[in-house]
Amino acid sequence: MKVLFAIDSLQQGGAEQSIAHIIRHFSKETQVNILYFYPKADLLPTYEELGCTIFSLNLQGKYDFVKGIAGMKKVLQDLKPDIVVTSLYRSNIISRMACVLTETKLVGTFVDDSYNIERRKTFAGTSGFIKYYSTWFLDRITSFIPCLWIANSKYIGDSNAKHLGIPTSKIKVIYRGRNSDYFSEWEKPESDIFTFVCIGRLYEKKGYPELIEAFSIIAKKNSKVNLVIYGEGSYRPQMEKKISELKLNNQIILAGNIPNAWQKMYEAHCFVFPSRFEGFSGALVEAMMTGIPIISSDIPMNLEAVENNKTALVHKLKDVEDLASKMQEMISNYPSMIEMGHKARQTAMKKFDIKNIAKQYETLLIETVHKK
Structure with a gap:
């Protein structure tokens, strides 16, 4: 089977990394090719190391769909893949048109809850309104083209099906996975400074306003606490300003992007994800x-991974006081929190091991290729 994965870029995002994790564990019978449309390519060495054939269209205009469609059409005509798998919005639109023109089987993916109320609020003013609904309209009128959809959570699949008019029968759920062989068991750090760690791009949607405010509350009660945030993004200036206003520069550290940031969890006492x-x-x-x-x-996608008071503490969405309360509970009842962490690890090893995830993914693609 010859597969072409098409994606916006190879920057260090969740979808980009997830694809790399999956294809690393495909069988030798599957030939993997990668097409990315825009210049950002932090993960290019990772994909090269995997032995993929890689194509780049190097599009400059953010919505240069015409050039993208023409370029992808040529790649498809030359490569003749059995199936294309596409991720992220711009790649989705380009790939749908190119696959229609070349009569190539296409599998779409849902990796985000693209049309939820919280995201809609980020499109401010008339121009934002037009942008949001124009992207949705283009998405919806072309959503019939993929013969199958793969969602990385049930909630995300159901939500997108509702907004795009897709039958749920065309959607299969395959969770994101990681290679369990890489993850040694965490042990409590010896430092007497209680460290919270957060990993994610510096965007407001990641809940950083609530996290900084909640940390300021517990910092008044606990002198030996700090918060380290790994990631980079456009929201950094606002975060820096707020941290300075709260006089927390010595306790909240914006550590930027680093490779394999998850390894920093072993230096912390708690992972917080708001x-x-x-x-x-x-x-x-x-x-x-x-x-x-x-x-x-407590967003639905997170609750498909963790269970409140069994494998994690769960706080109410955008609720600073509740988040602060959970952070204080983490500090005050730490031995029982450590036990919850052990249970979370046991769950993840069974449910999210990448070798099982990759097998599900590859099997589904093979079945789709052979289905008329």
Whole structure:
């Protein structure tokens, strides 16, 4: 089977990393090719190391769909893949048109809850309104083209099916996974400074406003606490300003992007994940696999991974006081929190091991290729 994975770029995002994790464990009978449309390519060495044939269209205009469709059409005509798998919005639209023109089987993926209320609120003003609904309209009128959809959570699949008019029978759920062999069991750090760690791009949707406010509350009660955030993004200036206003520069550290940031969980006491909306989070799966105690927001995607008071503490969405309460509970009842972390690790090892995930993915693609 010859597969072409098409994606916006190869930057360090969840979808980009997830694809790399999956194809690493495909069988030798599956030939994997990668097509990315835009120049960002932090993960290019990773894909090269996997032995993939890689194509780049190097599109410059953010919505240069015409050039993208023409370029992908040529790749498809030359490569003649048995099936195309596409991820993220711009790649989705380009791939649908190119696959129709070349009569190539296409599988779409749902990696985010693209049309939820929280995301809609981020499109402000008339221009934002037009942008949101124009992208949705283009998505909806072309959503019939893929013969199958793979969602990384049941909630995400159901939500997108509702907004795009897709029969749920065309959607299969395969969770994100990680290689359990890489994750040694977390042990409590010896430091007497209680460290919370958060990993994710610096966007407001990740819940950083609530996290910083909640941390400021517990910092007044506990002198030996700090918060380290790994990631980079456009929301950094606002975060820096707020941290400075709260006089927490010595306790909240914006550590930027680093390779394999999940390894920093072994230096922390708790992983905190207050995201407002999310795909099925790879960072949350990584935290579960280490066994570090976890605090998570109660968005439906997270609750498909963790269970409140059994494998994590769960706080109410965008509720600063509740998040602060859970952070304080984490500190005050730490031995029982460590036990919850152990249970989370056991769950993740069974449910999210990448070898099982990759087998599900590859089997589904083979079945789709052979289905008329």
